[in-house]
Amino acid sequence: MVMSSPRKQAAAVVGTGFIGPVHIEALLRIGVCVRGVLGSTPEKGTAVATQFDLGKVYREYSELLADSSISVVHITTPNRCHRQMALDALAAGKHVICEKPLAMNSVESRDLVAAAHRSAQVAAVNYNVRFYPVMLHARELIQAGELGEILSVRGAYVQDWLLYPTDWNWRLLPEEGGKLRAVGDIGTHWLDLVLFLTGLSIDAVFADLATLIPVRQRPRQTAETFKRKENGTTSCDEVTVTTEDWGSVLLRFAGGARGNLSVSQTTAGRKNQISLEIAGSQSALAWDSEHPNDLWIGYRNQPNQLLVRDPALLRGKARDFSSYPGGHNEGFPDTFKQLYHAFYEFIEDRSQPKLFATFEDGHRELVLCEAILASNQQGSWVYLAEPI
Numbered sequence: 001m002v003m004s005s006p007r008k009q010a011a012a013v014v015g016t017g018f019i020g021p022v023h024i025e026a027l028l029r030i031g032v033c034v035r036g037v038l039g040s041t042p043e044k045g046t047a048v049a050t051q052f053d054l055g056k057v058y059r060e061y062s063e064l065l066a067d068s069s070i071s072v073v074h075i076t077t078p079n080r081c082h083r084q085m086a087l088d089a090l091a092a093g094k095h096v097i098c099e100k101p102l103a104m105n106s107v108e109s110r111d112l113v114a115a116a117h118r119s120a121q122v123a124a125v126n127y128n129v130r131f132y133p134v135m136l137h138a139r140e141l142i143q144a145g146e147l148g149e150i151l152s153v154r155g156a157y158v159q160d161w162l163l164y165p166t167d168w169n170w171r172l173l174p175e176e177g178g179k180l181r182a183v184g185d186i187g188t189h190w191l192d193l194v195l196f197l198t199g200l201s202i203d204a205v206f207a208d209l210a211t212l213i214p215v216r217q218r219p220r221q222t223a224e225t226f227k228r229k230e231n232g233t234t235s236c237d238e239v240t241v242t243t244e245d246w247g248s249v250l251l252r253f254a255g256g257a258r259g260n261l262s263v264s265q266t267t268a269g270r271k272n273q274i275s276l277e278i279a280g281s282q283s284a285l286a287w288d289s290e291h292p293n294d295l296w297i298g299y300r301n302q303p304n305q306l307l308v309r310d311p312a313l314l315r316g317k318a319r320d321f322s323s324y325p326g327g328h329n330e331g332f333p334d335t336f337k338q339l340y341h342a343f344y345e346f347i348e349d350r351s352q353p354k355l356f357a358t359f360e361d362g363h364r365e366l367v368l369c370e371a372i373l374a375s376n377q378q379g380s381w382v383y384l385a386e387p388i
C-alpha cells in the first residue's frame with residue numbers, strides 16, 4: 001500500500017507536455033515535494049506550476065540543476081534532449097527518472113549506462129506499464145514457475161491519435177524522437193514489459209514497418225501529444241514523414257520461445273491499448289490494458305481463471321503496489337504513482353527490489369530498436385551480437 005507521508009527527496013520536473021503533468025500529479029500523490037518545473041517557454045512552465053501550485057518556474061536547466069533543495073530530476077522532454085539532460089543531472093549529483101525511449105540511439109544510451117554506473121545516484125527509465133498490479137502479479141507467477149517453460153508470447157500496442165494526415169506531434173520527426181517512432185514510443189513499452197515479466201532475452205528480430213500516412217500537415221505552431229486541434233484554425237505545411245505508423249515484429253527468444261508484436265498509431269478506436277498473451281508449458285496468461293484490473297489465466301485441463309485485482313489476492317511484491325481494495329479500479333495514473341513509490345523507496349533503501357526499469361533496461365530497448373530497423377531495411381532476420 002503506497003503511503004502519502006512526506007518523503008526526504010524533493011523533485012523538479014522538466015517538460016510540460018502530456019506526460020510532465022502526469023509525473024507531477026503522481027509525485028504529489030506519494031508525498032514527494034515537487035519544487036518546480038522547467039518548460040520550453042516560461043509561459044508553459046508558469047501554466048503547469050500554477051495548475052499544481054508549485055513554488056518555482058525555472059528559467060534554465062542550469063538553474064534547476066543548481067537548486068540544492070532538489071535531489072531528483074524527472075526528464076519528460078522530447079527524446080532529443082534526454083542524453084544531455086540526464087548526463088548533466090547525474091553530474092550535478094541528482095537522481096534521474098527519464099522518459100522513454102531513453103535516448104535517440106544506442107550510442108547515446110550506452111553513454112548513459114556508463115554515467116549511471118559511475119555515479120552513486122539512482123537512474124530509471126519511465127516504463128510505467130510494469131506497475132499495473134496484475135502485471136507485477138503475473139511476474140510473480142512466472143518466477144514461481146507456474147506457467148512452466150515459456151513457449152510463446154504475442155501481443156500488441158495500438159493507438160489512434162495519429163490516424164489522420166492532419167495529426168501532428170514532435171514524435172513524427174526523426175530529429176526529435178529518433179529513427180523509429182511507433183516501435184520506439186509504444187513498442188518499447190511492450191518489449192520492456194515482456195522481458196521484465198518473463199526474464200527472457202531476445203536473440204533475433206524480423207520486422208516489417210510501414211509509414212501508412214507518408215504526408216502530413218504540420219501546424220506552424222506546436223501541437224501537444226493527444227491534444228486535438230480545432231479544424232481549420234491552424235495554418236500548416238505539408239511534410240513527408242519517414243518514421244513508421246505501423247509495425248509487425250517477429251521475435252526469437254534465447255532458449256527457443258517465439259513471439260510477435262504488432263504496433264500501430266493509426267487504428268481507429270484504439271486509444272491506447274497494450275495487450276499480451278504469454279503461453280507456457282503449464283498455463284498461459286493474458287492481459288489487456290483496456291481492462292487493466294483483470295488477468296486471464298488459461299489452463300488445458302481445468303477451467304480458466306479471471307483474477308480481478310484485489311491486494312488480498314496478489315502475490316508477493318505485487319501486493320505492495322496496489323493501493324485500493326478490489327473493485328476500486330486502478331489505472332494509468334496509478335502506474336506512475338507505483339513506479340515512483342518503487343523508485344523513491346529504492347533511493348532511500350538500496351535493499352528494496354529494483355522493479356523499475358534501469359538505464360541498462362533503457363539501453364536494451366534502443367539496441368532492439370536498431371535491430372528492428374535494420375531487419376526492416378534488409379528484409380531478413382537480424383541476430384543480436386548477444387541475446388539481450
Ligand code: SOE
Nearest residue numbers: 018019159185186189225272
Ligand atoms: C504517446 O504515444 C504516448 O504518450 C506514449 O509516449 C506513452 O508512453 C504512452 O503511455 C501513451 O502514449
